[in-house]
Amino acid sequence: MWKNSEEELDIYIEGISYSQFDAYIFLCKQKGFTVDAVKDTDKYTAYNSTGYKLDLQHWSSERFDINLKAPLVGDENFEWPSHVFADLVPQQDGKTGTVETANEDTLKIILYDVSSSEVKSYISECESAGFTIDAEKKDTSFNGFNEDGYELSISYNEMKAMSITINAPIQMTEISWPSSGPAKLIPKPSFSVGKITSDYDWAFSVYLGDMTIDDFNAYVDRCIDKGFEKDYRSEHYFSADKGDDISLTVEYVGFNTIVIRIYDYNQF
Incomplete structure (x- = not known):
């Protein structure tokens, strides 16, 4: 199902798995949609170098939405917002x-x-x-x-x-670490102030506050000790796999905050 105009293209596809969604993001990056890129568990937003905006979203019902917008045209009477x-x-x-x-x-x-x-x-x-x-x-x-x-x-x-x-700053509170789902596959952090942004059978993501760079590196080391094999590690980012079906990323995003994302493709 789709609709098309000079300003916008919308495509809706049924029966798309999360792994297919993830693979499509990789293809879009190869096409240049990497500017201002933002990826969460089931969403990806990015621009290309000519200003086209791409929004992708995967739903638990296995519906896949693709939205492509033409570059915006600036208002000649633009005034600085009052926000x-x-x-x-x-x-x-x-x-x-x-x-x-x-x-x-x-x-x-x-x-x-x-x-x-x-x-x-x-x-x-x-x-x-x-x-x-x-x-x-x-x-x-x-x-x-x-x-x-x-x-x-x-x-x-x-x-x-x-x-x-x-x-705006991420609003964090005391959280309870889940005892089921993908969260049980990774070490429980010693810090409990955060914000859980997704908690499904197949995906878990959480922001944790009061985490310095040293805390980030210590947690990454614990993940390695837990059996996660390093794919990539830098000063602020770590990605790893466990077997063929479990994928983990840990990222220091600034202001003493890290985000942990884990996917268990066995659950699809």
Whole structure:
């Protein structure tokens, strides 16, 4: 089932397994959909270098949704948004732009006809505004936190568009570690403040707070001791498998927070 227009393509497919969904994400990355990429258990969102936005979602009913949107066109009368998050970063005037997302968790602004030197200057202004915690900067891209836990991401593409995304701090509470499902296959962390974002027979994901880089590395070592064979390990990221059907990732995402994701494909 599908619908198509000049601005948007929607495709809905039934009978798609999670492993097929995961394989399709890999194919989309090969096609260039890696800009501002965000992956959660059953969702993937990314842009390509020309500004097309791809949204993928897999449902427990084995329905698979594909949504592709054409590049947005900036409003010539664009005004800096009144959203409370917009006050956290320096205001940019005199640009065409659009507000793509504005809710209680995220504000995303896209500005057009921006030069690379303007992006670099804006990144410096944001650092001066306090986004210096766990900051990562590469030429025309930036990611960092302020002291209140707000996360700022800045990216730039070939269309001379600058994306400014501000995410609210993750709201965490005391959690109880599940005694069933994929969570029982990995070591129980010694930290109990977090947020469980998915807990199914086949998938488990959780954010844990108060976790330093040293805590991240110590937990990764425990996973290796548990029998997970390293696929890739870097300063902030670890991926591993256990047998052919169990996949694990552990990532330090900044502001003393890690996210753990585990999938048990035996359950499909």
